[in-house]
Amino acid sequence: MSQNLSHSMVTRKTVIEIEHGVVAAQHRLAAIAGAEVLAAGGDAVDAAVATSFVIGVLEPWMSGPAGGGAMMLWRAEQGQALALNHGMRAPGGLDPADYPLSGRGAAGDLFPWDHVTDDRNVQGATAIAVPGVVDGLGQAHARFGRMPWAELLSPAIDHAKRGLLVDWFAALIIASCTRELAKDADAAALFLEDGQWPTISGWTALADKRLDQSRMADSLDQIARHGARTLYDGDLGAAMAGDVQAKGGSLSVDDLNAYGAEFHDPLSFGYRDARFHVTPGLTAGPTFRDTFAGLKDTGMGDAPGPDSYAAMADALKSAYARRLEGMGDTGESPEAPGCTTHFSVVDRKGNMVAQTQTLLSIFGSRVLSPSTGFLMNNGIMWFDPVQGRPNSLGPGKRCLMNVCPVIGEQGDRRFAFGASGGRKIMGAVAQLSSFVTDFGMDLSDTFHQPRVDISGDRLIADDSLPADVLDRLRQSHDVAMTRRTIFPYAFACPAGVMRRGALNSGCTEIMSPWGDAISEDMTKDH
Template sequence: MTKHRIFQILFLCLYLTGAEATAQVVARNGMVVSSNKIASEVGIEALKKGGNAIDASVATAFALAVTHPTAGNIGGGGFLVFLDSAGTATTFDFREKAPLKATADMFLDAGGELPKGTNLFGSESTNNHIGLKSVGVPGTVAGLYLAHQKHGVLPWAELVQPAIDLAEKGFEMPWNLAQAGAYFAANSPVPFLQDYFKNEAGELTAFGALWKQPELAKTLIEIRDHGHDGFYKGIVAQEIARYMKENGGLISLEDLQRYTAVERKPLKGTFRDYEIYSMAPPSSGGVALVEMMNLMEQADLEAIEFNSTPYVHLLAEVMRRAFADRAEHLGDPDFNVETPIEKLTSKEFAEKRFKNIDMGRASVSDSTKFGQLYDGSSTTHFSVADRFGNAVSLTYTLEFPYGSGMGSEKLGFIFNNEMGDFNPKPNFTTGDGLIGTPPNIIEPEKRMLSSMTPTIVAKDGKPYLIVGSPGGKTIINTVFQTVLKVLAYGMPVDKAIESMKIHHQWLPDEIRYERLLLSPDTRQALEAMNHTLIPNNSLGELMGIQIDAENKIMVGAADSSSPQGAAVGY
């Protein structure tokens, strides 16, 4: 019997005997794991009414637009991976687009340089993340509507209504949002955020008091009554266009009317006996995830202990190679027709790359060579499983926490600053992580490259693991490590989420690690191998579900680093 199977049996015994040593929730009929308990409960109610995983996802996503303004959104965009009960997978791409007036050098000054400014949190940022020019055409409403039209069973209006109720009637202000409100009232350079958390009397909504959002409720009512057109046409679209024109933004009424979400073929890979389904470009997550899992399949993982020096070194080298390929090749597939996805995700490519990993010393990240050298926060995620055997993994984002921090007072939601995910300075790549490769240069109506990695792992065609995370470029690596720990090391999903994670993104050439989970001896050994290590408090806020088909149970877990995150099942 393999070590993997022994771990599975031991942890299954703990679940079935009711042991609750970790923050996991066990259910039989349905599970929703999101960054907010209220939103998870809204999704579960949709399942209880006979809805499927798509219905629960729509309801959860709109509820998060009310309860999780940091990243839950109708002013941003994202990706949805769906695996149905017949074992058929599909994905929905609702990534934001560049406005028609966008240009490749729109963020550069007269000297061709990328200036810096002060962001919402008082720190310096490049100006492609600041102001209304940083706002991409939002895609969330279009994506949710398209997914529902294809696969939903409950009425659209019934799924949007709980979010309207939350916005109109209010919900208790949690501590983390009360703190954010106080900070923005005192420090935000943007008037919209200064007033965003205030009540009808013009005072900050206090911790524990009801926070109502009447303007957002009106916007949601338009979406409830008119679906896709409730956001991209009519009074909401007209107000977005007016606000942009009067305040120096680029998005026009034509941009909104032309926006469409796209159903795309999923990126599929395998690891041992498991099938992995994730997002293809314009997300880079699926390609990188499959490439890294293929590389790890080349290693003798039975001989490499979890959390050991060889384990961390191998992860860093695998990540380095995948991110070099990401920088060189990936972008919007509608603009980049020659992207070598089949090559990058093939077993043969991984075998060639693996042979050039030196297990005794770190490779070099060279901004002039990309992958040839190795020839050979804020976002949110939720996972859903229903009693019919369907599963959804959905990640959507505003880019920075609270996005651009800007929005119309008449609409009540925050605009993204996703234009910052384009390569802002063409043909200019530096060792500190600024990338300038052609596939992700700004073009009108182009979707910017993303790191979002919503993922479903299947066993024998049935959902086995549903996982995803926020975290910018760290998303790819936190999802990768969680999948690896479940599939290769036999960890249950909650342990896989909480255990040590690292991040390497090729440039800058450094390993970021969770400071309390990596031993000093391991850190020193890695530094002796020529790695540079940078401590972080935590990486990612993973939301996952693991399904035991034989015993007909679902185990949900929300990352403890998520202040309001919760798994809810029934």
């Protein structure tokens, strides 16, 4: 009886088309901040800056100023796509000898690298890489922004001054990492209560439990007043580096001074009558391209069905294999939680941004910089601790990221998609892109359509898929079935916007309790 009741419950998110600009983000309040910028006449890049900093305050375990990522941009007037890499790098003073193997076999968390003694590449100050997201946002704004930088950071500062409301979902996330957070006194002071997860706010709608993010508010105010480079060349960056070194890490002022995000020509390619633009280099963009190369000559049918799901599963499996062999990523556990976030923006002129940003693991290194209030990344875990391999740990090296923001074009439609979820990201974004371009789906149908994941040893299938699809997948794969749930996520957590003619729409993962798409005309109510 209970099983039948569970399977009868349907979750949907409403998607509307509108002439106004739209922001789709994994936190509704961040989407509102971006939409308010659009309503004030800002460019899609201006909205992206505001959204990025707000979501770093409201989902501090997912991303923030001490993280990194990548952005895809579409400039409507020029008809041009651009890629912006603001990924993390290993500190120049990092010594691989400081990460000895323990001999205990594979490690846990996101990657099954050989286990490093004391998890020095996973948790603590020794896991911290050079952050890049703030410089990336600064460069995007300098090139395309229309509104004052300080004005764009104002919503994030206000949210940090109020502090994050600890609702049931925030409390659940914090509870999932309590033991690790307790190992850093500053992180424990911010997130925990007497060493335990915090009291849940709002049970009677009278309680108002919030995190004290006042130190973060001060740091964001410095970035607002002095510009993005103050985190790299100014007193704020020096304080952050000093905190990391005091806790045993190798991040230095020289590392911050030398860091620079980079614009690139996108990796662009045709697929049937569509065209995709993705990030090149050490991201999942090349693997996305390989997936569609494997689909190009395959009959997909008129609607998603056994043949199309089987073709996508095979193409993804082959593309992942090429990634593992050629890019140095020797495998990431698809069951472990990532701490990435994604948002997409379209303004009323048709300019678009797809931004993926991350701390890597949930709560990153689980280390808080007390001088800045920023939760620090654990980007060093992106590297293989065994030397002599393509992605081996080394000083100054770029991190190999799984981020996959994409701009797609087909006829009078254009879309900006991306997702969070570690190695699950690319497969999700590829399937969403296929639903649109192979079957002509609108944004609502695309985001509600069941997906599969084949980023690990088994194929994980949404158990709401029809029986004939599941039977066909079992012919070639070891299939495990699961449901899309609120927590944990068995599949990636996407967000996207679409433009059809002059009409815009947006949607986020249907199971995300905080995620929402907000149009600029909706902001008058907030």
